[in-house]
Amino acid sequence: MSMKKIVLIGVGILVVGGILANMGSDSKEEGSTKKEATTSNVTKPKKGTTTSKVVEKQEEAPAETDAGDLGDYHVVIKELTFAKDYDGADVAVIDYEFTNNSDKNAMFVSSITTKAFQNGIALESAIMMESGYVDSLTEIQPGATLNLKVPYKLADMTAPVSVEATKLFSNKVKLTKEFILQ
Numbered sequence: 001m002s003m004k005k006i007v008l009i010g011v012g013i014l015v016v017g018g019i020l021a022n023m024g025s026d027s028k029e030e031g032s033t034k035k036e037a038t039t040s041n042v043t044k045p046k047k048g049t050t051t052s053k054v055v056e057k058q059e060e061a062p063a064e065t066d067a068g069d070l071g072d073y074h075v076v077i078k079e080l081t082f083a084k085d086y087d088g089a090d091v092a093v094i095d096y097e098f099t100n101n102s103d104k105n106a107m108f109v110s111s112i113t114t115k116a117f118q119n120g121i122a123l124e125s126a127i128m129m130e131s132g133y134v135d136s137l138t139e140i141q142p143g144a145t146l147n148l149k150v151p152y153k154l155a156d157m158t159a160p161v162s163v164e165a166t167k168l169f170s171n172k173v174k175l176t177k178e179f180i181l182q
Contacts (some may be wrong), residue, residue, distance in 0.1 A: 021137040059086050065178035070167040072102035075109050077163050083125040083151065090154040092116065092123070092161050092179070099145040108148060109136040116152040118159040126151035156180050 051149055067076040076097040083091045094116060099104040116123045134151050140146050154161070165175040 008151055024049060024071065036134050047064065065175055068173065068175055069101070070112060070165065070173055071170070072100070072107065073167070074099040074101055075112055075175055077165060077175055077177040078147075080163075083128065083130070085151065085153065086129040089126070090157055091126040091128070091151045092154050093149045093151045095147065095149055096165070097145060097147050098140070100140050100142055101144055105139050105141050107137055107139050108146065111168055113168050114150055115164045117162045117164075118155040123152035123155065123161070126153045128149075 001130050068074070074097075078095040078097055081093045081095070083093050085091045094114070096108070096112075096114070098112065100109045100111075109116065128151050133151070136144060136148055136150065137147070152161075160181060161179045163179070
């Protein structure tokens with residue numbers, strides 16, 4: 001019995017250590033980005049065009065929140081289609097495009113967190129019996145792109161569905177898209 005506890009504690013330490021290491025790498029990336037931005041503004045204060053280009057990019061970014069980079073991955077929330085799950089319940093199927101821009105193999109499920117909501121309440125994942133669903137556990141190599149479908153049980157067929165995608169263990173950058181059902 002005590003051996004099981006030691007093993008469980010060891011696994012817990014590894015998981016927490018991995019989370020902290022991942023969070024630390026985000027902070028370092030963010031810090032270096034801030035330094036680069038500050039340096040470019042300080043070294044070129046006389047060029048007004050540089051400043052206006054930066055402002056234009058900031059204004060354009062929020063308009064396209066359904067596609068973007070989440071850490072080393074590029075994600076696009078594409079479309080919503082309807083289906084029925086194994087039990088005949090109504091399902092919203094969200095199509096995602098996942099591109100691995102890291103230098104290691106990656107899986108959607110261990111890289112990106114996705115959620116869908118109706119009326120502010122999270123929707124449960126649906127279990128599909130049909131073929132044609134690419135598993136989010138599919139591993140892809142650096143530079144590869146994978147199109148996949150994630151099914152969610154709908155609360156009703158009229159309320160809009162709001163979808164969110166973030167990098168796993170980080171919510172600094174969030175992609176969102178709302179689908180109007182009727």
